[in-house]
Amino acid sequence: MDTGTLNYCWSQTLVAGLQSAGVTHAVISPGSRSTPLALALLRQPGLNCTVIVDERCAAFFALGIAKASRQPVVVVATSGSAPANWLPAVIEADQSGVPLILISADRPPELHAVGANQTIDQSRLFAAQARATHLLATPYPEFDPASLQHLARQVVESACWPHPGPVHLNQPFREPLLPTQRIPAKDLPAIAVTRSHLQTEPDACRQLLDDLHGRRGLIICGELPNGDDDATAIARLADHLGCAILAEPLSNLRFGAQRSPAVCANYLQWLPTDAYAEPFRVDWVLRFGSFPVTRKLQNFLAGIPEQIWIDPWPRISDPQHRLNRIIRTTPAEFCTTAVANTAARSDDGLRSLCLQLDQAAAARHFWPVNALISAAPGGSTLFIGNSLAIRQLDAASGSGEQPLHFYGNRGASGIDGNLSTALGIAHARGSVIALVGDLTCQHDIGGLANAGGLNAVIVILNNNGGGIFDTLPQASLPEFETGWRTPQALNFSHAARAFGIGYQVADSEEALTCALKLAINSGGPQMIEVRGF
Secondary structure, X not given: OOHHHHHHHHXXXXXXXXXXXXXXXXXXXXXXXXXXXXXXXXXXXXXXEEEOOOHHHHHHHHHHHHHHHOOOEEEEEOOOOOHHHHXXXXXXXXXXXXXXXXXXXXXXXXXXXXXXXXXXXXOOOOOOOOOEEEEOOOOOOOOOHHHHHHHHHHHHHHHHOOOOOEEEEEEEOOOOOOOOOOOOOOOOOOOOOOOOOOOOOHHHHHHHHHHHOOOOEEEEEOOOOOOHHHHHHHHHXXXXXXXXXXXXXXXXXXXXXXXXXXEEOOHXXXXXXOOOOOOOOXXXXXXXXXXXXXXXXXXXXXXXXXXXXXXXOOOOOOOOOOXXXXXXXXXXXXXXXXXXXXXXXXXXXXHHHHHHHHHHOOOOOOHXXXXXXXXXXXXXXXXXXXXXXXXXXXXXXXXXXXXXXXEEOOOOOOOOOHHHHHXXXXXXXXXXXXXXXXXXXXXXXXXXXXOOOOOEEEEEEOOOOOHHHHHOHHHHOOOHHHHHHOOOOOOHHHHHHHOOOEEEEXXXXXXXXXXXXXXXXHOOOEEEEEXXX
């Protein structure tokens, strides 16, 4: 078999193995050395492939698909600096538990360390973030297809369980890269994999809740990546324990007709600075999901003497070093066991106090967020950018009956790749409304090239630079404007026109509400620049 055909057969076997293990999406960046892989992916029936020129945008786009689908997405690039552009998205996938399968094409061993063009050491590019790294052999004629298919299934498993995240495969190829004959696509039978959840011991659960009995507690929920089952179970547990829930937007507990009456969304208005002062005294807290976003909730949490975190993944979320117990199971499993094996508790007064304070303290008025929440149709998917946007949403969104689902990149909390992630979510879920800052948009402006054909409304909060720094000590520096605020001169209307995106500008709540309704009804990619807030 000639080298080009061998490369293709090898790649085809690997791709078929990935698909049989459950992969349905791939994002490809064009390049020469990756030709066998790209060709195998593009020719594999039933595989949804998206081609994106910019590797950084491609990786974040794949991250968005994987966030929304909760399934691993393949990302492919050529050799050299190309896969290095994946690193920010790989860091986010690692930190937030999103499954990605990264396949970097490479030069063969004889071209390394001899000055060959577009050749770097790719073996350790993602060693600190990857759940596993596989340095594959250059394709050889006597390879065993079953062995390569087994590897593919192992890779999918590593990306999904027990701690979802990125897996890196480095694949060298010798030239020529094109096959000389057409090889029929492989259609392997699907592999059924049953992944067991970590079980909560009823006796241990009962003992924990007995220890908390007679003392006043709260539930605090950050971002919950596992979906609606966790949110529903946490709401049931709060009713069972007679306690309130302080729910951040990314917990997805604030909106929907079935939301718990125990949910507090306006806590930033009324939380005391001392969590142990009467009449508010809090003795313990059950934490679910990621660590809180806002400083006020973080500071409040630091004063609570007993803290229990329920999380299934082998990670730690305890920057304040305050956790007393960690229970390794899913929120849904823990809550179900707790409700089934312990007696219901009555409200000890703290729940009533929290709900009373929450209802009396209306959400802060930040009109861009208020307009967004009121204009978003029920069932909408929203992506919220980092920096000020997520904090303004936390303070101003309140709660409501319309079902809304929120996403964000809170693993490493960067402003890089936010647009591309949102577009990946739109690709997976059919539509998205993204709320991002002007610097966040500029940082990923190239991602707009991939918006064509997607129902994506991008709302840009243009506050002329890094507005979040206005709230930080750097604001007092004489170099503040130059080194931190960094106002930019980008004309977003020109950017929208360059990428074929509809554009509107809004400078009031009424104008933004009208613009959102028009953009949503028009379909396709739309941009709304918000000024004057």
